[in-house]
Amino acid sequence: MGVLVTAEHIIEGLNPPQREAVTTIAGPLLILAGPGSGKTRVIAHRIAYLVDVIGVAPWRILSVTFTNKAAKEMRSRVAAHLEEAAADLMLGTFHSICARLLRTEADRIGLNRSFNIFDDSDQMSLMKRACEYSNVDTKRFKERAILSAISHAKSELVSPETYARGARDYFGEVVARVYARYQELLVENGALDFDDLIVRAVEMLQNNAEVREKYQERFLHVLVDEFQDTNIAQYQLARLFAAKHPNICVVGDPDQSIYSWRSADIRNILNFERDYPDAKTVLLEQNYRSTQNILDAAHAVISGNKQRKEKSLWTSAGEGEPIVAYEAYDEAEEADFVANEITSLVEDERRSYSEFAVMYRTNAHSRALEEALIRAKVPYALVGGTRFYERREVKDILGYLRLIQNPHDAVSFARVVNVPGRGIGAKTLSELERWARERGVPAFTALQLVAEQESAVRPSVVERHPIGAKQTKTLIEFQQMIAELQDVAEKNNMTTLLDGVLERTGYRKHLFAEFEESEGEERWENIGELRNVASEYDGLSAGHGLVAFLEDVALISDADTTPDNDDPGSGRVTLITLHSAKGLEYPIVFMIAMEEGVLPHIRSFDDQAQMEEERRLCYVGMTRAKQRLYLVRAFKRYNMGSSSHNPPSRFFKDVPQVLISQRSAVRSQYEAVERGPSRYREGLARKDDRPPVPEELVFAGGERVRHPRFGEGIVVSSQKVKDDQEVSVAFKGEVGMKKLMLSFAPLEKL
DNA sequence: CGCCGTACGGTTTTT
DNA sequence: CCGTACGGCG
Numbered sequence: 213m214g215v216l217v218t219a220e221h222i223i224e225g226l227n228p229p230q231r232e233a234v235t236t237i238a239g240p241l242l243i244l245a246g247p248g249s250g251k252t253r254v255i256a257h258r259i260a261y262l263v264d265v266i267g268v269a270p271w272r273i274l275s276v277t278f279t280n281k282a283a284k285e286m287r288s289r290v291a292a293h294l295e296e297a298a299a300d301l302m303l304g305t306f307h308s309i310c311a312r313l314l315r316t317e318a319d320r321i322g323l324n325r326s327f328n329i330f331d332d333s334d335q336m337s338l339m340k341r342a343c344e345y346s347n348v349d350t351k352r353f354k355e356r357a358i359l360s361a362i363s364h365a366k367s368e369l370v371s372p373e374t375y376a377r378g379a380r381d382y383f384g385e386v387v388a389r390v391y392a393r394y395q396e397l398l399v400e401n402g403a404l405d406f407d408d409l410i411v412r413a414v415e416m417l418q419n420n421a422e423v424r425e426k427y428q429e430r431f432l433h434v435l436v437d438e439f440q441d442t443n444i445a446q447y448q449l450a451r452l453f454a455a456k457h458p459n460i461c462v463v464g465d466p467d468q469s470i471y472s473w474r475s476a477d478i479r480n481i482l483n484f485e486r487d488y489p490d491a492k493t494v495l496l497e498q499n500y501r502s503t504q505n506i507l508d509a510a511h512a513v514i515s516g517n518k519q520r521k522e523k524s525l526w527t528s529a530g531e532g533e534p535i536v537a538y539e540a541y542d543e544a545e546e547a548d549f550v551a552n553e554i555t556s557l558v559e560d561e562r563r564s565y566s567e568f569a570v571m572y573r574t575n576a577h578s579r580a581l582e583e584a585l586i587r588a589k590v591p592y593a594l595v596g597g598t599r600f601y602e603r604r605e606v607k608d609i610l611g612y613l614r615l616i617q618n619p620h621d622a623v624s625f626a627r628v629v630n631v632p633g634r635g636i637g638a639k640t641l642s643e644l645e646r647w648a649r650e651r652g653v654p655a656f657t658a659l660q661l662v663a664e665q666e667s668a669v670r671p672s673v674v675e676r677h678p679i680g681a682k683q684t685k686t687l688i689e690f691q692q693m694i695a696e697l698q699d700v701a702e703k704n705n706m707t708t709l710l711d712g713v714l715e716r717t718g719y720r721k722h723l724f725a726e727f728e729e730s731e732g733e734e735r736w737e738n739i740g741e742l743r744n745v746a747s748e749y750d751g752l753s754a755g756h757g758l759v760a761f762l763e764d765v766a767l768i769s770d771a772d773t774t775p776d777n778d779d780p781g782s783g784r785v786t787l788i789t790l791h792s793a794k795g796l797e798y799p800i801v802f803m804i805a806m807e808e809g810v811l812p813h814i815r816s817f818d819d820q821a822q823m824e825e826e827r828r829l830c831y832v833g834m835t836r837a838k839q840r841l842y843l844v845r846a847f848k849r850y851n852m853g854s855s856s857h858n859p860p861s862r863f864f865k866d867v868p869q870v871l872i873s874q875r876s877a878v879r880s881q882y883e884a885v886e887r888g889p890s891r892y893r894e895g896l897a898r899k900d901d902r903p904p905v906p907e908e909l910v911f912a913g914g915e916r917v918r919h920p921r922f923g924e925g926i927v928v929s930s931q932k933v934k935d936d937q938e939v940s941v942a943f944k945g946e947v948g949m950k951k952l953m954l955s956f957a958p959l960e961k962l
Numbered sequence: 963c964g965c966c967g968t969a970c971g972g973t974t975t976t977t
Numbered sequence: 978c979c980g981t982a983c984g985g986c987g
Contacts, residue, residue: 307977332976406977474976574974576978596976630964637964680963767977791975813974829975852973852978 302431306446307406308767310413314404315759317423321416326759328618329766330398330405333602335359337623338401342394346386353386361387362394366407367443367475369414400654402620410445417452428456438795439464439484441476451487460488466521467514470791470829472821499525499835501797503532506841509867510834516866517824534873535841537864542848542855543577543805547584549844550802554590554785557800560952565591569786569798571833573811577804578787585785595788601765605723605735606742610765612713616697617758619656626655629690632722636690640683647677659691693717705750706757710743790833801837803830806845807858830863843867910954911939916962919943919952924962 302309311329318325330338339359343350348358365375365387372395376388398405404412417424434454436442439462442450454460462484469478485491499507507525514520540546550570557563570581578594585592600606611627619625622645630636641655648658662677666688679687693716700712714720719739724732745765749757786798790811805811812826834841843864848855911917915927917939925943937954952959 305977409977470975471977473974576973599976633965635964639963683963789975810974815974825975 305767306442306449307409308763310409310449311404311763311767313427314409314412314416315763317416317420320423321412321420323412324402324618324620326402326618328401328403328614328621328624329409329763330401330403330623331766334403334623335405337626338394338397338403339390342390342397346389346393348386348390353383358387358390359394362391363405363407364475365391366411367445367477369411369445369448400620401622402618403623407445410443410449414445414449414452417449424452425456427453432457433459434461436460436462437464438468439480440466440469440478441471441794442480443475444477444480447477447480447483458488460491467517467523467828468794468832468835470794470825470832472825495523497523497525499527500529501838502527502835503529503839505532505534505871506834506837509535509841509871510831512868512871513827513834513863513866514831516863517827519821519824533840535843535867535871536875537867537872538842538844538875539860540844540846543580543846543850544584546804546844546846547580548588550581550804550842551584551588551590553802553842554585555588556953563800565783565785567799568802569788569793569796569800569836570802570804571788571790571793571836572804573790573813573829575789577810581787581804591784592787593784595786596792600738600741601768603735603738605719605738609710609713609719609739609742610762612694612697612717613709613758614762615656615694616701616709616713617762619694619698620654622655629687632718632725634686634690636683636686640679640687643678644687647679656691656694659687663688663691701755701758703754705752705754706746706761707743707750709758710746714739790829793836794832797836797838799838800840800842801833802842802844803833804844804846805849806843806861806864807849808861809856809858810849811861811863827863830861843872910937911959911961917941918960918962 302312304312314321314323314327315325317323318327336355336359339355340350343353343355343358361383370378372388372392375391376385379385379388398408417427431453434450436447436450441464450460450462462481464481466478466481469476472478485493502510504527507527511524515522538546538549540549554565554568557568558565572578572581575596582592582594601610608628608631611624611631614621614624615628626641629641644658644662645655648655651658651661653661658677662679662684665675665677666684677684697709697712697716701709704712720736723735723739726732727735746761749761751757752760788796790803803811811830812823816822816826845858845860845864848857850856911927911930913927913929916924917927918924919941923944925941928940928942930937930939939952939954939959941952941959
């Protein structure tokens, strides 16, 4: 019996249908978490609770992936309840579970156990090479577009051969050619890209009966979270796991599908109903997160989509505060507004910084915010952005480690062979590569051949390598260094290996030579941070530590770097893209840059389907807020050097005026637009009846006032701030001095 | 042959 | 604005 559950919040709160859904889980469990599913953490809690209270047992942990925070938490929670030796539990993202299984079964399926996982930039390097070898006119067909087409094919389990047969136009033919070549290169490099992890795992289960039975027996139940963002291959994998014991539960909300550009396919939901006709669908329309105002506003936005099934969420949480709309002059002023608002809410409402999140469409928008928050001395944590593992110095060191683990990795080889500068340039490398290709060996192996030739008494003239004398010497030294480090890796823990790499390469000196004192220091600290992470793998046996470390680093997700907002000590405002925010929640959310061209993004203007996805993205952002939601925009914004005026986002305008408390720094021409509030919901109108802030100062110095929370006080001063008034009041007792904005503070004259 | 300077182009979202 | 491509110099 399968169970299909759609809509928000399956487990949180455990209402009756949710309880029913979860209690069908009665044995070994495999959880496949979709991208960025912070909600999985809640599920983890609930499962632990069920184990504890309902006594679903006995389970045993076979393997748990550590790459995401939810998995880690799941493990510690569940481990506390479980006996060491009963059933099997596996929790992780699709990618991390596949990586783990492929590594475990590598020998059986003829896969090199020390395969490296190639990320986006590694893929691009390979793609450039693949295009070069296939003589592709990359002016006409962009490598990025070809890679994207290949990635899409893989996500639908379309092989190069099948793709070639289906190619209808010239672009298709080019892609087919490059696809085949690209796959060959991956094999040569002993690498799997992100898509391969899924594809190879599916193939493994399809083609190897022994492996298939093993896992189908092991996992009696399969649960997929964030199902709306899975692709065809991932769904296929889930089905394979659940083929023997068809206990499969998927959780997803079609309105939150925001990864179609990454080949997530909403057809999965339809297919699920077709593939499991006995499945029970449970619609969960009670929301346990947001206030009714927030839900109504979000509903008004998402209702603008044509392609959707209507559902309306409700909550017992009450109306809550109105949504604050604010128009700033430019992005600096916008950021200041956010910083000030946070500061005053922290003061006035005793909020912790960790209760706030600021969300934006693109990573670039975090810049102005960071500056403003630093000025305002507001602690913040940036999620994603220039991600830690994408920093140059970190990638360099990882490049060495990857080459040590897998010398066939030509991408890593090319990255580190001249870092620090050893006098090995493009010319030498291309010569070496050409020579290696003639021999059908990877570049690093070719280097070993060069070394052998050099040490031979009478080198063969015909096979003679084409490398100059000086470069040859350097390259052989490099090759020997890596060989020695491989030896270190086999016998020592991660910290020792990393220190060995740093020492042998003289990387610290290199950093300080290349950069200014302060920047060098900063980058060296990043290496220190990397070393800290690596040290967590010291407990693993030599060799295994390196494999696990590199795998985890490759598969770490933005959500894993999210500050834990359950932890009151963390005390930081979260800055995060709308995409990364999926599955998370915060009491107070600011959505900034709510402008046409940003959200919705300009690149979605000419495509209806993409526009609908932008709308869903907006919906996702709005529904992250539990208590207060701010929709903020700027009249003027600097893009890349030049500034532009963007009209307010169309999504912004979809929010009924009755739900909004409007605040503005500038009187722009847009203020006049669509002012007339269409009465959205009975009983909400009175909110808008709040009188506008008057021109004259309402409070004078010396006046006695009362505030519902702070009690009685005396007005010290009051002044006009933009089109609001700021009143400074000395309250009695411990409360002391407060600065209050008139439009917000319910101040009463005594 | 490699390194460093300047011009230019492209510019969402991420496992 | 940032990273890459190309051209001249050591």
